[in-house]
Each structure stands twice: as C-alpha cells, then as structure tokens.
Amino acid sequence: xxxxxxxxxxxxxxxxxxxxxxxxxxxxxxxxxxxxxxxxxxxxxxxxxxxxxxxxxxxxxxxxxxxxxxxxxxxxxxxxxxxxxxxxxxxxxxxxxxxxxxxxxxxxxxxxxxxxxxxxxxxxxxxxxxxxxx
Numbered sequence: 001x002x003x004x005x006x007x008x009x010x011x012x013x014x015x016x017x018x019x020x021x022x023x024x025x026x027x028x029x030x031x032x033x034x035x036x037x038x039x040x041x042x043x044x045x046x047x048x049x050x051x052x053x054x055x056x057x058x059x060x061x062x063x064x065x066x067x068x069x070x071x072x073x074x075x076x077x078x079x080x081x082x083x084x085x086x087x088x089x090x091x092x093x094x095x096x097x098x099x100x101x102x103x104x105x106x107x108x109x110x111x112x113x114x115x116x117x118x119x120x121x122x123x124x125x126x127x128x129x130x131x132x133x134x
Contacts, residue, residue, distance in 0.1 A: 006056035008079060014039065015049045016079070019059060019072040026067040 008016065014037075018030045025033070031046045050070050053059045062069040092098040109117065 006058065008053075008056075008058065008083070012049050012053055012058075013079070015046060016053060016058065016072060016074075017076075019070055020076050024069050024071045026069055028067065030070070 014034060015030055018025055018033045022029065022033070027043060027047045027050060030050065031041065031043055034041060034046065050059065050061075050068075054061055054070070058072070058074045059070050060073050062071070088094060088096050088099055092102075104117070
C-alpha cells in the first residue's frame with residue numbers, strides 16, 4: 001500500500017510560506033514575519049509548527065548553530081498540486097472538470113484570464129489528453 005502524502009493544515013502552510021518567501025528562517029525570524037502578517041502566535045507555537053513540518057519531511061533544518069535554520073524541502077508548486085488533487089478527489093469525486101465549472105461560474109475572470117482559459121480549452125479540443133487513472 002502506498003504511503004499517503006502528509007497533510008498540511010493551514011497553520012503549517014502559513015509557516016511554510018514564510019520559508020518559501022525567505023528561503024530560510026530561524027524560529028524567531030519566522031515568528032516576526034508571521035506577526036507582521038497578523039498572526040499573534042508565540043515562539044513555542046512557531047517552533048512546534050516547524051518541528052511538525054520537519055517530522056513530515058517538508059522542511060529541513062541546519063542545527064549547527066545555536067539558532068536552528070529551517071529551509072523548505074518541498075516547493076509551493078508541489079503543495080498546490082497535492083492540495084488541488086485532494087480537493088478534486090474529496091469534493092468533486094475525482095472529476096477536475098466539475099471544479100473548473102464551479103470556479104468559472106462562481107468567480108468571474110478578468111478578460112485576459114478568460115482568454116487564457118479559452119486558449120487552453122481550444123488546445124485540449126485539438127489534442128485531447130487521456131484521463132489519468134488514479
């Protein structure tokens with residue numbers, strides 16, 4: 001049986017975003033950035049979230065100095081893809097078209113974005129891709 005990818009709660013995602021933006025950070029640096037963004041967490045909370053992310057293999061740490069330095073081990077694109085796949089599976093029964101229709105109906109696009117969507121759909125009509133099996 002394949003190992004399920006780790007879940008990333010929103011609180012951990014907030015901390016991971018700091019590491020993506022900065023490239024690396026200590027607990028204190030992450031805390032300062034999060035507080036500037038409106039999160040009123042304690043040092044211990046941020047340290048715990050970083051520890052959880054490291055346990056999941058989503059970040060790494062350099063423990064050679066007094067203050068540990070944390071770095072992302074997963075890209076933002078990988079996380080987006082995993083979360084989107086999970087969303088499609090759980091809410092749209094594995095049918096990405098249902099998600100796309102929902103988004104297009106409920107969230108108006110700017111004209112330039114609508115043109116990009118049309119171009120992608122036109123390309124798909126010319127060269128349809130095979131549906132992925134799960």
